[in-house]
Amino acid sequence: MAVTDFLAASDIAxxxxxxKAKDSFSPNMFLKTVGLSKKNTTEIKRIFTILDQDKSGFxxxxxxxxxxxxxxxxxxxxxxxxxxxxxxxxxxxxxxxIGLEEFSALVKSS
Numbered sequence: 227m228a229v230t231d232f233l234a235a236s237d238i239a240x241x242x243x244x245x246k247a248k249d250s251f252s253p254n255m256f257l258k259t260v261g262l263s264k265k266n267t268t269e270i271k272r273i274f275t276i277l278d279q280d281k282s283g284f285x286x287x288x289x290x291x292x293x294x295x296x297x298x299x300x301x302x303x304x305x306x307x308x309x310x311x312x313x314x315x316x317x318x319x320x321x322x323x324i325g326l327e328e329f330s331a332l333v334k335s336s
Contacts (some may be wrong), residue, residue: 229276229297232269237261242298251294251308252312253315257336260297267330284323287313 231239237312241259245251256265262273276308277285285293294301304312316324316332322333 227272227277229273232265232273233261236261238297242294242301242335243295249305249307250304251304251312252276253312254336256294262333265334266331270330270333271326274276276325277329282323284325285316285329286323309336 237260241256241336244259245256262270265273274285277289277293281287287309290312291304293304293312295303313322313324318328318331
């Protein structure tokens with residue numbers, strides 16, 4: 227299963243290009259541009275499963291750093307500041323990781 231099974235390659239390219247510059251990544255803007263905010267709960271869960279690379283049930287800091295690369299192999303890793311900002315925005319319970327419910331809420335708010 228790949229993100230391109232659920233999202234258009236053209237939308238992915240647009241979203242990746244919009245945050246090519248260091249420290250230009252915005253979770254809400256990326257999720258909206260890539261088309262994830264238009265997806266239903268089942269599709270959001272499937273994307274979450276892809277992003278949760280270690281299958282822990284959470285997207286942790288190291289997985290967030292490689293977030294863009296899940297969408298495009300040649301994409302850059304997020305900077306430390308972008309990763310922290312993404313985690314702060316998505317981690318509503320403060321446990322240092324983003325669960326499925328938190329990810330769904332973040333997607334729906336974008």
